[in-house]
Amino acid sequence: DIQMTQSPSSLSASVGDRVTITCRASQSISTFLNWYQHKPGKAPNLLIYAASRLQTGVPSRFSGSGSGTDFTLTITSLQPEDFATYYCQETYDNYPAFGQGTNLEIK
Amino acid sequence: QVQLVQSGAEVRKPGASIKVSCKASGYIFNTYGITWVRQAPGQGLEWMGWISPYNGNSKSAQRVQGRVTMTADTSTSTAYMELRSLRSDDTAIYYCARVTLIAGVDENYKFDFWGQGTLVTVSS
Numbered sequence: 006d007i008q009m010t011q012s013p014s015s016l017s018a019s020v021g022d023r024v025t026i027t028c029r030a031s032q033s034i035s036t037f038l039n040w041y042q043h044k045p046g047k048a049p050n051l052l053i054y055a056a057s058r059l060q061t062g063v064p065s066r067f068s069g070s071g072s073g074t075d076f077t078l079t080i081t082s083l084q085p086e087d088f089a090t091y092y093c094q095e096t097y098d099n100y101p102a103f104g105q106g107t108n109l110e111i112k
Numbered sequence: 113q114v115q116l117v118q119s120g121a122e123v124r125k126p127g128a129s130i131k132v133s134c135k136a137s138g139y140i141f142n143t144y145g146i147t148w149v150r151q152a153p154g155q156g157l158e159w160m161g162w163i164s165p166y167n168g169n170s171k172s173a174q175r176v177q178g179r180v181t182m183t184a185d186t187s188t189s190t191a192y193m194e195l196r197s198l199r200s201d202d203t204a205i206y207y208c209a210r211v212t213l214i215a216g217v218d219e220n221y222k223f224d225f226w227g228q229g230t231l232v233t234v235s236s
Contacts (some may be wrong), residue, residue: 006174039222041157048207048226049149049157055214060224092157096221099171103149106156 007028007031007095010026011104019111022083026107028076028093040069040078044089053078063083085111116208116227122199123233131194132230134208141189142166145211147223148193149184150156152205158204162211163191198234203228 008031018024020082031095036056041049050059055071066081080087088111093104134146146227147162161172172180183196191208191219207230209223 024126025149025172037220041223043151043157047189048228049209049223050226051222054222057196058214060222094157094159101159103157103159109188 006099006100007034007102009093009095009102009104010042011091011107013092013107014105015108015110017110018083019112020085021044022081024080024083024109026078026093026109028071028078030074030095030097032035033073034095034097036072038069038071038076039096040067041063041092041093041094042087042088042089043092049092114210114225116210116225118206118208118227118230119142121231121233123178123235125236126199126234128198129196130198130232131192132206132208132232134191134193134209134227136189136191139185140184145221146182146184147209147211148203149207149209149223152200152201152204154205160206161195165191186203195232198232200234202235203232205231 012027038056040053043049052067054064057069068079070077076092090106090108092106115137115195117135141167145164150158153159163170163182170182179196184191208227210225212224215221
């Protein structure tokens, strides 16, 4: 099974900051990588798919990059509504795995 | 607009079963897969499995294999997830989501629309 490891597990930042979250796969997964935002009491929300493609309706301050085993999610100019937990997900095989999550908190 | 509406919260005793429904609207139901993801209290997202409403083919995660059955009723555009022999560590919010293949990228997919979640509590 493919294992996904995110870092950091938690992160404190301020409104207006630039934030980067990383995700590492236990084997090469090409660009088969999605990113989701999850807020308490809400359904997860797809942000980025295929490593770097912005999902329709998602603000352009979100971007993704990477291929192979190392990936990043970058949020430029953090907004109050961006404080949430972020998950990466590999879709390389038919048993998709999520990372453990990164909790982005207000400083 | 695409919507997935799930059934309401449930409480069960250990050893019992639960069947959660997920009614889809706003798209052609049998042309997209449906997946199930859960989140236990204080934990991350865990993929449970998926089903193709087109042909009924399904796969489930090893952790719940043998206890979970996923079905889809194309006449009502509703997917179901049944989990048997419930244990306390099955207490979680269960989500359904639509599976969309990514155009131009063979066998790549995304979970692009999600239900609101169903809280299942397993307690004696």
